[in-house]
Amino acid sequence: xxxxxxxxxLAAARVxxxxxxxxxxxxxxxxxxxRVLSATVAGAHxxxxxxxxxxxxxxxxxxxxxxxxxxxxxxxxxxxxLRWRGDLRRYRGTIPPVGPxxxxxxxxxxxxFGRACRAVPPGRPGDARDADRLDxxxxxxxxxxxxxxxxxxxxxxxxxxxxxxxxPAEISLxxxxxxxxxxxxxxxxxxxxxxxxxxxxxxxxQEVAVRVAAALRPGAVVLGSPVLRxxxxxxxxxxxxxxxxxxxxxxxxxxxxxxxxxIRFEPPLPARHRRLAQRWAPGVxxxxxxxxxxxxxxxAGLSGMTVGDAGPVFITVDAGPVDGSRGVLLCFVGGPDARxxxxxxxxxxxxxxxxxxAYLFGRRALxxxxxxxxxxxxxxxxxxxxxxxxxxxxxxxxxxxxxxxxGTVHWAGTETATRLxxxxxxxxxxxxxxxxxxxxALALEDGAGGGIGGGVGNPGRGAGSGERTTGIEPA
Amino acid sequence: xxxxxxxxxLAAARVxxxxxxxxxxxxxxxxxxxRVLSATVAGAHxxxxxxxxxxxxxxxxxxxxxxxxxxxxxxxxxxxxLRWRGDLRRYRGTIPPVGPxxxxxxxxxxxxFGRACRAVPPGRPGDARDADRLDxxxxxxxxxxxxxxxxxxxxxxxxxxxxxxxxPAEISLxxxxxxxxxxxxxxxxxxxxxxxxxxxxxxxxQEVAVRVAAALRPGAVVLGSPVLRxxxxxxxxxxxxxxxxxxxxxxxxxxxxxxxxxIRFEPPLPARHRRLAQRWAPGVxxxxxxxxxxxxxxxAGLSGMTVGDAGPVFITVDAGPVDGSRGVLLCFVGGPDARxxxxxxxxxxxxxxxxxxAYLFGRRALxxxxxxxxxxxxxxxxxxxxxxxxxxxxxxxxxxxxxxxxGTVHWAGTETATRLxxxxxxxxxxxxxxxxxxxxALALEDGAGGGIGGGVGNPGRGAGSGERTTGIEPA
Numbered sequence: 001x002x003x004x005x006x007x008x009x010l011a012a013a014r015v016x017x018x019x020x021x022x023x024x025x026x027x028x029x030x031x032x033x034x035r036v037l038s039a040t041v042a043g044a045h046x047x048x049x050x051x052x053x054x055x056x057x058x059x060x061x062x063x064x065x066x067x068x069x070x071x072x073x074x075x076x077x078x079x080x081x082l083r084w085r086g087d088l089r090r091y092r093g094t095i096p097p098v099g100p101x102x103x104x105x106x107x108x109x110x111x112x113f114g115r116a117c118r119a120v121p122p123g124r125p126g127d128a129r130d131a132d133r134l135d136x137x138x139x140x141x142x143x144x145x146x147x148x149x150x151x152x153x154x155x156x157x158x159x160x161x162x163x164x165x166x167x168p169a170e171i172s173l174x175x176x177x178x179x180x181x182x183x184x185x186x187x188x189x190x191x192x193x194x195x196x197x198x199x200x201x202x203x204x205x206q207e208v209a210v211r212v213a214a215a216l217r218p219g220a221v222v223l224g225s226p227v228l229r230x231x232x233x234x235x236x237x238x239x240x241x242x243x244x245x246x247x248x249x250x251x252x253x254x255x256x257x258x259x260x261x262x263i264r265f266e267p268p269l270p271a272r273h274r275r276l277a278q279r280w281a282p283g284v285x286x287x288x289x290x291x292x293x294x295x296x297x298x299x300a301g302l303s304g305m306t307v308g309d310a311g312p313v314f315i316t317v318d319a320g321p322v323d324g325s326r327g328v329l330l331c332f333v334g335g336p337d338a339r340x341x342x343x344x345x346x347x348x349x350x351x352x353x354x355x356x357x358a359y360l361f362g363r364r365a366l367x368x369x370x371x372x373x374x375x376x377x378x379x380x381x382x383x384x385x386x387x388x389x390x391x392x393x394x395x396x397x398x399x400x401x402x403x404x405x406x407g408t409v410h411w412a413g414t415e416t417a418t419r420l421x422x423x424x425x426x427x428x429x430x431x432x433x434x435x436x437x438x439x440x441a442l443a444l445e446d447g448a449g450g451g452i453g454g455g456v457g458n459p460g461r462g463a464g465s466g467e468r469t470t471g472i473e474p475a
Numbered sequence: 476x477x478x479x480x481x482x483x484x485l486a487a488a489r490v491x492x493x494x495x496x497x498x499x500x501x502x503x504x505x506x507x508x509x510r511v512l513s514a515t516v517a518g519a520h521x522x523x524x525x526x527x528x529x530x531x532x533x534x535x536x537x538x539x540x541x542x543x544x545x546x547x548x549x550x551x552x553x554x555x556x557l558r559w560r561g562d563l564r565r566y567r568g569t570i571p572p573v574g575p576x577x578x579x580x581x582x583x584x585x586x587x588f589g590r591a592c593r594a595v596p597p598g599r600p601g602d603a604r605d606a607d608r609l610d611x612x613x614x615x616x617x618x619x620x621x622x623x624x625x626x627x628x629x630x631x632x633x634x635x636x637x638x639x640x641x642x643p644a645e646i647s648l649x650x651x652x653x654x655x656x657x658x659x660x661x662x663x664x665x666x667x668x669x670x671x672x673x674x675x676x677x678x679x680x681q682e683v684a685v686r687v688a689a690a691l692r693p694g695a696v697v698l699g700s701p702v703l704r705x706x707x708x709x710x711x712x713x714x715x716x717x718x719x720x721x722x723x724x725x726x727x728x729x730x731x732x733x734x735x736x737x738i739r740f741e742p743p744l745p746a747r748h749r750r751l752a753q754r755w756a757p758g759v760x761x762x763x764x765x766x767x768x769x770x771x772x773x774x775a776g777l778s779g780m781t782v783g784d785a786g787p788v789f790i791t792v793d794a795g796p797v798d799g800s801r802g803v804l805l806c807f808v809g810g811p812d813a814r815x816x817x818x819x820x821x822x823x824x825x826x827x828x829x830x831x832x833a834y835l836f837g838r839r840a841l842x843x844x845x846x847x848x849x850x851x852x853x854x855x856x857x858x859x860x861x862x863x864x865x866x867x868x869x870x871x872x873x874x875x876x877x878x879x880x881x882g883t884v885h886w887a888g889t890e891t892a893t894r895l896x897x898x899x900x901x902x903x904x905x906x907x908x909x910x911x912x913x914x915x916a917l918a919l920e921d922g923a924g925g926g927i928g929g930g931v932g933n934p935g936r937g938a939g940s941g942e943r944t945t946g947i948e949p950a
Contacts, residue, residue, distance in 0.1 A: 138616070336872075
């Protein structure tokens with residue numbers, strides 16, 4: 001049984017089915033995809049959650065390929081724009097022109113950050129040298145201790161808002177280093193060409209989830225069924241929703257860490273697992289899209305990529321087709337500036353975003369063919385986005401609990417990944433890893449000496465994973 | 476209806492009943508008291524949660540007086556001990572002898588801290604000058620920015636562990652200042668004589684809860700009934716537990732902020748209330764007691780009060796009767812040192828605590844008549860203790876959501892108090908405040924022009940608060 005039909009849960013279910021196990025995926029929302037959500041706006045597919053994939057995002061690209069969802073390059077021509085201190089400047093490459101002195105400082109801090117990153121072993125942040133000390137401070141504390149200039153700190157705040165949906169003071173330095181280390185370094189994490197934004201999915205990222213779900217056994221995915229309670233037995237697990245209960249031999253729980261606390265486990269989880277759920281809160285980041293008949297900024301030699309120190313929109317990316325058949329501006333909205341925006345009415349939110357775009361790209365930006373936004377913090381069953389934010393002190397004692405199985409309960413979700421955590425790729429690899437754990441555990445339990453495929457896939461052994469369902473109707 | 480039979484919920488229920496309303500108190504645990512819990516060890520009453528009251532703790536002392544629970548002074552004679560840098564020193568008063576240079580630094584930082592505190596208006600931290608800046612840093616960040624010495628920082632860490640159950644890097648500076656401001660300043664918060672530790676309760680603090688509960692309408696308190704779901708109607712609220720549902724006109728929810736997220740609200744709470752529950756996590760602090768036939772440390776001229784920089788026990792207090800008829804040492808256990816202790820077996824925990832006591836008071840401490848400990852982080856339905864810890868950035872946008880009613884749902888619990896939040900007094904005053912809100916709201920709804928007592932207490936108007944219960948049996 002799998003709790004959550006996001007990319008992680010669906011990837012887990014896919015692996016489990018391939019091992020001949022009968023799987024049920026229980027999903028709270030009325031859709032699959034979790035933090036991946038696509039929409040069609042003025043004829044363009046846009047991704048309101050996870051969007052981009054990089055060249056080393058092997059698991060999610062393999063999954064997309066397997067279900068026939070295509071990738072295309074993110075537009076990367078022309079000049080970027082920096083909105084900075086009330087001024088607008090063009091630049092090329094990834095380092096914004098924040099002024100000569102500031103650039104020297106930025107280079108110094110980035111070099112120091114890179115060294116610190118490389119010292120954190122992916123998947124084992126607690127084993128980093130000085131792990132306790134790195135965990136005891138925040139990204140902001142580290143920057144201040146290094147006497148980073150205001151410009152450097154403001155730019156790192158942009159990175160924090162985009163990557164985690166938080167301010168630099170809110171997040172453990174150790175987690176920041178670990179996250180970036182797992183993403184292959186800061187450059188790779190932030191770059192388009194050769195980096196994590198290199199490609200996006202033609203049919204939309206959610207289409208991967210939709211197709212993986214459709215390829216599962218009919219009725220395997222049950223929507224609109226929040227899991228309220230999990231009774232942990234010795235060799236079984238019973239999951240309760242509004243619609244009934246399901247018993248299986250194992251559960252893979254894929255919800256974001258904070259949401260684990262919304263499930264009542266009986267007996268309760270060990271204290272450190274409960275602490276984890278209390279200390280790894282989801283970030284706050286919203287996305288908006290404006291879609292135009294064509295990418296008119298390209299005519300002016302602009303890439304559509306902008307970075308700013310004023311809100312509500314603080315980053316934009318041209319997320320439209322390279323052929324220019326539509327103009328698609330992806331806008332990130334977050335940070336303290338965005339608090340009023342987050343609670344405003346739809347019309348005001350649209351007006352705020354378009355004002356930002358007009359400042360960057362001119363008055364033509366005020367009249368899109370379509371507009372849509374998604375405030376992840378409004379999602380009751382996800383809690384926020386893009387990923388969980390452990391505050392200072394929350395990594396060393398709690399990181400291991402992210403993926404440490406508790407009896408018959410296993411864990412997935414992008415936060416639990418040992419590579420590319422926080423990305424779609426991490427979601428997929430974590431789901432696959434949890435599924436393999438389950439397969440191994442069942443094989444051991446069945447006393448199958450002959451490897452994974454042996455006893456588990458045998459339909460004679462109690463209908464695969466031995467699921468029994470009462471009262472839950474397939475969606 | 477009240478959710479939670481801690482001091483806050485019981486104080487609320489008491490006020491509601493006095494206004495003629497029929498009240499049901501639903502409690503997850505099998506006991507009343509919440510974060511107040513007493514035990515009897517070798518004939519001595521000991522308090523494993525909230526323990527002390529100060530001279531200005533008016534609401535909890537009034538409640539204790541009303542139900543006949545007596546207070547007695549905390550023993551305050553003799554010298555204190557400081558365990559510091561591998562050394563043991565005697566001292567008097569509240570300032571530990573950390574060395575002349577360190578004392579100068581400590582005085583400087585305390586003065587600066589006091590000024591900052593006085594600038595935070597109790598109940599309205601967001602209105603403090605520079606509130607955003609104070610909220611963007613942690614207590615640790617503030618100490619480092621002031622170039623506080625290691626000694627000063629270590630002592631403030633002791634304060635953080637005792638007061639909030641966290642490290643200085645984990646907590647918003649604004650919250651620290653606001654908490655201390657609401658406690659009347661650092662001296663009053665930390666002192667015994669004239670301060671928050673001046674007295675404790677002869678029969679134990681839980682006895683207050685037990686007696687208040689006993690004085691409510693028979694059957695009003697229902698134990699062992701975690702509230703799983705709250706359906707918020709226009710003029711009613713329906714609460715669901717394993718044992719059935721109860722509908723009432725209003726609910727007062729008193730659980731710690733993080734636990735609000737364990738209740739499924741339909742429709743969901745506004746985003747900022749959900750964020751609050753995700754960002755105000757309970758601290759981690761444990762208490763242990765060793766009880767001896769008599770307070771032998773007093774013979775050596777010692778007060779029993781000690782402060783240390785090594786664990787597992789980092790603070791002790793003589794919490795026994797002044798007449799010396801029993802020797803009672805209250806021990807605080809927390810901080811990074813205590814992580815191994817927290818997960819150790821009972822015998823190891825006892826041995827660790829007694830080792831600390833023997834270092835302080837000699838070998839005689841190794842043979843108590845009785846020993847007990849309480850690890851609050853183990854309590855699944857409380858999440859931790861002593862009180863909620865907002866990380867950096869979690870106060871300005873979220874503090875108001877602590878007590879802002881959402882339709883028919885009102886909030887109490889010590890965290891919501893505008894005075895002495897985090898203390899037993901705050902729990903009582905918050906419960907009373909929430910009850911008054913409900914009384915006012917019902918009076919308005921009933922169109923009673925003639926004041927609070929008017930329409931609400933009238934049994935003709937639908938049985939008081941109009942509670943209807945299905946399937947919930949009184950305990």
